[in-house]
Amino acid sequence: MWCFGACFMNIDIYSFHINSTVTSRYAVTVITSRVANRLNESKEVHFQVKIPKNAFISKFRMTMEGKTYDGVVKKKEEAQRQYSQAVSRGESAGMVSSVGRTLEEFKTSVTVAAFSKVTFELTYEELLIRRLGKYQLLINAQPMQPVADFKVDVHIKEGPDISLLEVKGGLNTNELAKAVTTTRSGNEVWVAFYPTREQQTKCEGCAESGLNGDLIITYDVERLNPSGELQIADGYFVHYFSPTNVQRIPKNVVFIIDRSGSMYGRKMQQTRLAMLKILGDLTSDDTFGLITFDSQVDVWKPELLQGTEKNLEQAKNFVKQIRDRGATDINEAVLKGVEMIKRHPREGSASILILLTDGDPTAGETNIMRIQANVKEAIGGKFPLYCLGFGFDVNFDFLEKMALENNGLARRIYEDSDADLQLQGFYEEVATPLLTNVQLSYTGVGNLTQTRFSHYYNGSEIVVCGQITDNSLETFQAEVIAVSKSNEVKYEDSVSVKDLAGLPEHENIQRLWAYLTVKQRLEKEVTLKGEEKEAAKKEALDLSLKYKFVTPLTSMVVTKPHEEDTQVAHKPKEGEQSHGHHHRVQALPQLPPYGSGASFTSSGDYVRFLVASSHQPKPLCYDVPVATKLSLLSDPSSEFSMNGELKLYGGKGFKEIAIHYKTDHLLTLNTSEIRYSDGQNHVKFVWGQQPTNVSLILKNDEVDVTMGTVRVVFLLHKEDGDVFLWPAVHQLPKGVSLQGILEGHVIRCFFVSCPPILQTVL
Structure with missing residues (x-):
């Protein structure tokens, strides 16, 4: 969580707590941030946190001036109206975005009155997946300013005893080691991370802006019963199956x-x-x-x-x-x-x-x-x-x-x-496959999650949940049939419903069942068609709404106080670009008459991209994450496409551009060389070299390329010690539908800064 421009001494995060409770692999994490406006005028305060991609947000609320504002989970289509209205007004929308391999980012803001306080509270839930013999709980903390009351509390409670425990990550470096305390007793673990204000500024990777890093807790449990671990609560059950005494299969x-x-x-x-x-x-x-x-x-x-x-x-x-x-x-x-x-x-x-x-x-x-x-x-x-x-x-x-x-x-x-x-x-x-054709079955149950698995691998775990439909059931029976290296194997277990249901560690099984069902139905829906597809989608949607999960089918609508804008939180898909869900759009003032044009200027972790054209009277301005690859231009009808990769660290243009034409033709340009391949012949040039038998016109600082009906001149720019590429489209086919950032544009290169109020974050 951090503040943007409001991170001054007078905007104070005076309390930042993360509380994560893991009950039998199911983690519920609550992030609470309390912020005070010390100024005698109102200020916009930002709340920004990163959560695991595998998690579902299940609650968000803001409390200020004695009033609480809760986010409401709705069907995505129903929330789209608020989302579209927010975008059309130039307000931020889409509060969740992907930020790399393992995390998603939630962010919002609110105007806080003079000398007032606001409390933000976000809850997310996830099932910890066993990989390579370990479960991993990832907690990200980056308040980006030292906080007087900073606490991370983790409580893990399992059925069997904890067999392995490790606390690591950027927040557990040498400087912060004294701030971490770990207590372990049988099937329970407590991890506390209470860094002092001084420790928050002196750790590795920290500065005056405070902590920025992860706390990673990995653990595993004893596996004494080859049939697995059964738990029952409130009419639901969960079965964890991960046998270890099995020969590996070639x-x-x-x-x-x-x-x-x-x-x-x-x-x-x-x-x-x-x-x-x-x-x-x-x-x-x-x-x-x-x-x-x-x-x-x-x-x-x-x-x-x-x-x-x-x-x-x-x-x-x-x-x-x-x-x-x-x-x-x-x-x-x-x-x-x-x-x-x-x-x-x-x-x-x-x-x-x-x-x-x-x-x-x-x-x-x-x-x-x-x-x-x-x-x-x-x-x-x-x-x-x-x-x-x-x-x-x-x-x-x-x-x-x-x-x-x-x-x-x-x-x-x-x-x-x-x-x-x-x-x-x-x-x-x-x-290391241990079993194949794994099938799990149970007595007196319904609404089961997936029960058939093609392979079971060493170090993983099969999890099955369901609802107990036989209210008179006294003995719960589980059976697993699979194929091992040499023959078919069977695992059986029989437990007393009364004995299991009375144990205290079996909370949240119903929510675990709902979480896993939604995850699996969404995966299944991808592979289905027609009525089956709609049925899987409806089941996932109904459960998402009932349990208030923000999933790909739902959105959380947050209505702010004081008649501020409405925000809508969507869950991004893995296939989408990072930062792909946050849009802020307003109209640009008319630029001087350069004709059509495009430019880049650097801005922090983004490169600012300005595009103008004859049929787009008001230029558009994009803030694009560094290292992003962009589709610049494509003509599917002639099998032409051009993609570019932006420069890192304050660069003003592209570090590499690739052109594909038909099946085999590939031209790749970077700031040091140019490579061309037609599938059989491979040629490499340096800037200024004259090619032979290749349709290129190459000079010291530009190369003129014609492929099919598209002609592009690539300029090699050198400015303030930076070297970068810029594409200038000189000829486009008529009567075809082009795609990409440069579609329909005759581009010239010039550098201007976008007004700070105007940007579109892709």
Whole structure:
């Protein structure tokens, strides 16, 4: 949580509390911030906090001058009217946005009268997921000013005893170690973080603006009963199933690696690093295959090979030679992987298909619905497909549906320095299958969450919830049937309903059931059609409204006091750009007569982007997060597209621009060199060099490119020690529908500052 321009000495966060209670893996976290306006005039005060992406906001309220203003959760369509009205008035709307790998940001503001106080309170809920043998509770705290009363309290209470506990993160550095106290007793843990005002300014990463970091609590529980852990409360049950005394199943894994032109540079390098480590972790009873693809699909070896030392060494040598080139034929590549696995059936093994790509299908079959149908038909439910989407250019919705339809999941790999570790981390989660075809059943129950799972992996956990429909039930019975390495196995458990229901640690099971049901119905809805799709969506919506969860189907409407604007909080989807839900739009004053134009100016963590055109009389101004990749221009009819990546750290333009034309043509420009590929020939130039046999006109500080019906001149600017690119569109096709930021614009480059009151945050 931080204040923006209102963070002066006279706007004081005098109390900041985070209280998180974890009851049997289900966490309810409450953030309470109390702020005082010490001035003799009213001031706008901002509340901004980061919460885990996996969480649902379930409550928000503001209290001031003796009155409480609660956020109301409504169906998204019903809230859209308030949202649209707020945007049209130039007011902020969409108070939740994605901010990276694990967090979402909630922010709002309110005008506080002179010498008055306001209390903000936000509650969010989440089920902690077991990964690699641990649960993780992530708490982010960044009041961005020292706070006299700063407290983080965490209480964890489980059924079985706690077997492992670790407290780490940026808020648990050496300077702050004395501020953290941990108490552990049997099945309970208490963690308190009470930093003094002085400690809040002297820790690593802290300054006069106070704390900014995470407190990460990881733990696990004893697993004495192979049948799992059963809990019952208020007519609902939860079953945690994670047997440990099971032999690992040999796996057949095929890696499908995108080597298209957009994987150039660090993406390809990190993919190679990750694959070398992953190959090193395969064992001799595993079999594996490697497929690389662009517009052409190549199989390293036609057969799945044993993970012997010799085979793995040859595979590593192959991986080291993978180079980017060409377009992206996802359909043919995945079908080839399915074919490889099906051609080598092996009793007592588990098969896994892993696709790594960073782009849309641009070669072969490019209709994503037909690709999804082809893959689903080919796999036939026999094994899971996991889709790893590299970066933000990838069509994540497409990958997610394809994975979910085939008993897998999609995960985004972020373009950071540790992308290779992200790839390895995902692989480790599925590296050790213990059971396949897992089916769970119970007596006297209904409204069950998912009960069939294709694989159970070491270090994970299967969670099933449901409603006890037989009121006369005295003994609750659970049965799990699965296939292990050698044979079918059965786990059975029988417990007294009366004994379980009387235990104190079983609160929140009903909310856990609702949370998990909504999550799973939303996933299921992606893969369904027609009436089944609508039914899944309706069930998720009804539960979201009943339990007041802010989900992709609902919004929270916050009406402010003193006739201020209405705000609407939406939950962003993984496929959306970070910062993608906050809009502030007003009209720009007319610019001087430059003709049509565009410019960038730097502003903190954003680059300001101004666009004007002949058919847009009033220019538009965008604040775009640094490192964002933008779709600049595309003509689907001629298969032309142009994308740009902004410079970091105060840059005024692009660090790299890529043009794709038809299947194989790729032109990539950065501030040091220009690369061109037609799928077979690869040419590299430096600025000022004269090319041969390539349709480019290259000078010292500009390159003139014509592809199809589009002509673009790229200017190499040098200003105040900064070097950056700028595209100037000189020719566009007539009578076609173009897309992208530069669509329909004849661009000239000039630099102006947008009025501070006007911006659109993408």
